[in-house]
Amino acid sequence: MTLATRLKLTAILCALLTIAVCQALYQAHSYQQKIYKQLNHSMQIQLSIDSLRSQLWLYEEYSDQLSLSELNNRQANLAIQLSKDIQWHPKQNQVLDNLNRLNANIRALFNTQMYSNSNHSLSEDRLTSSRLLKAKYSMNIEKMTEDMYRLHKVTIAQAKQTQQSLLLSASLVVLLLSILVTMWSSMTLIRFKRGMKSLNDGMRTLANGDLESRVKYDMNDEFAEMSDNFNDMKASLQKITIKKEELKLEVARQTQKLQEQQVKLTYLAEHDELTSIYNRRAFIKQIDSAIDRDSRRNEQAALLFIDLDKFKIINDTLGHQTGDEVLKQIALRLKAHLRSTDFVGRFGGDEFVIWLDNINNEQDIITKVKLILSVINQTIELNGNTLTVGASIGVSQYPLNGKNSNCLVTAADAAMYIAKHDSTQDYCLFQEIS
């Protein structure tokens, strides 16, 4: 049941209570009116009886037609009073019937006197007509008095009983309704407090950052609806929060990918695509930094410019693929026979360059050049062909032949050119030219 319905019912119960109280008050009022009316009327009857009694006394005194007709009037008046319907109770009606009967008896008695004009004298020691009449009147009046007493008693008893039962029933109804209203209101209050508490608790947990828990409310009222809405709101909030987290992770993933790609691109930019050794630009850059370092440390170095012999024949006869494979093999061999501080690069075509760092002795340079030549000269097995390539090497020295990369490369290139065209030697030192 919803709180609105409960409140509506409370209002209806209160209205019922009000109606019951009004009804009880109205009943008490109307009953009291009835009692007052009855008591008032019984007083009227009493007055009529008294008036009849006094008239009887007058009649006894005068016994004439005047007093007889007045008696007749009084008697008729009493008859009228007795016949009025004042919502008498059956018990009261019985008494009234008796009174009526007695009144009729009195009428019967003075009817016997209607035709008598004579005024008989009263004799004390004999029973006479007047004495008989007087006694009979007295008897009837006496009985009437008794009946009036009974009427009063019955009326009062009746009033007492009815008022008591009225009071009891009204009290019972009002009490029951009051208890009902109180209990019902208390129940509504408890429900309201419970609903408020569960919602409050739910909000507090949400404020503390708990998105998992849900408000539990098992009643079927407005709070249930509010709880459901609150839970839905929490669920939506939870969903949104999860998406944000996922987005963060994705961004990190993508960033990493980009970084990886950047590394790859940098590598690709600095290395020769075919042989995976430094390309011209990267090699020059490396020389520059080596020169900087050597200049600071006051160290010497050598640059070797290598141009392969007979490579053009292989390329032309066995195809570019085989030529590429040969270049790869040569690059691998060169790389394998260098120190960690030395590095090799490809300048394009069949031209390779090597930087020998921290090498002072010319003899050491020549030894190294000879080693490299022997390595290049070794046969290459490719698709069942045994191939041999040779090389011409030009050497320039730092700082002897130049203090920058450009000078050194140009010097080495020039030296290589000499070696190439001198069939007696495979290598040439730039120094020897000058």
Place this chain on the structure above:
Amino acid sequence: MNLTLPIFVVVLMLISACQPNASVKGDGQKSPIIKIAVSNTPLSSPIFIADKKGFFKQHGLNIQLVREDGGVKCFNELMEGNVDFATTSESVVMFNSFYRSDFIVLASFVESDNDLKLLSMSSKKFNDLAAISNAKVGIVKSSASEFFFDSLLMLYHQQDTQIERVYLKPNQMVQALQQGEVDLISAWEPFPYQLIKESPQASQVIGTKGLYNLSFNIVGLKNSSIKTKDKQSILQALSDAINYINENPEDSQILISQILNMDKIQLSYLWRDYAFRLTLSNALVSNLQLQSQWAIDRALVPKDNRIDIRQILDRQLFESAMNEHTDEHQ
């Protein structure tokens, strides 16, 4: 909102719960037997009803009814000590008051204002009391019959009218009138009813309702072994029976017609003139005084034996019983 019925039920239950337990009082079998001589007339209805409806038992009494024909016999049974109480009319009380004062009237429980009637066989001939001069009137000597007739003459100022009184026994009256032995009869019920039933042409000379009041009373002995408490209880039971009669007149009549083996129509005819109420008032004193004076005037009783009527009415008992009863009901 119809709560009236449930509330009424609850209230009834509460009220009934508050009532004194009747069974506690009603242990009648252990009480001594009290005998009441009852006249076989509807006037004794309160006694019969109290017996049949258990009002005596409710008041802790063990009553045995001794049924007799007429109040005189009932009174005689009381005097002979055969019963503890008797029901009888005020005339019997009045006559006996001249000869003994060892009895006492406890209460009067019914009155009829039309029990005696003056009847003739011809409504044309006797249509007025003035017309009865020289007529032969059947009367039961020294009884309500004679008192009633004398009262009538007095009230109508016809005391000096010449009439011939023919004294008859009660059960001879109807036949005497029918056979023309008398012109009129002054008779009490059920003879008038019987006459009109047998001879529809018979009728009352004049309407006499209200001119003579017959009362039926319960009478006991002054020096009896019956406890005051029991006497009070008898009066209270009679009061309850009278309340029952007044509240259930139809049921009461059916019950009485069965008890007396009386025609229901006849009973209803008589019932109209009855006023059931338990009293012991000055009205009874006046009535007895009137009849005493009449009896003395007629020389039916020894004048010197006249007693104060108040000596044979136990007002103290009656009032204490009624007060107690009122308290009980409240």
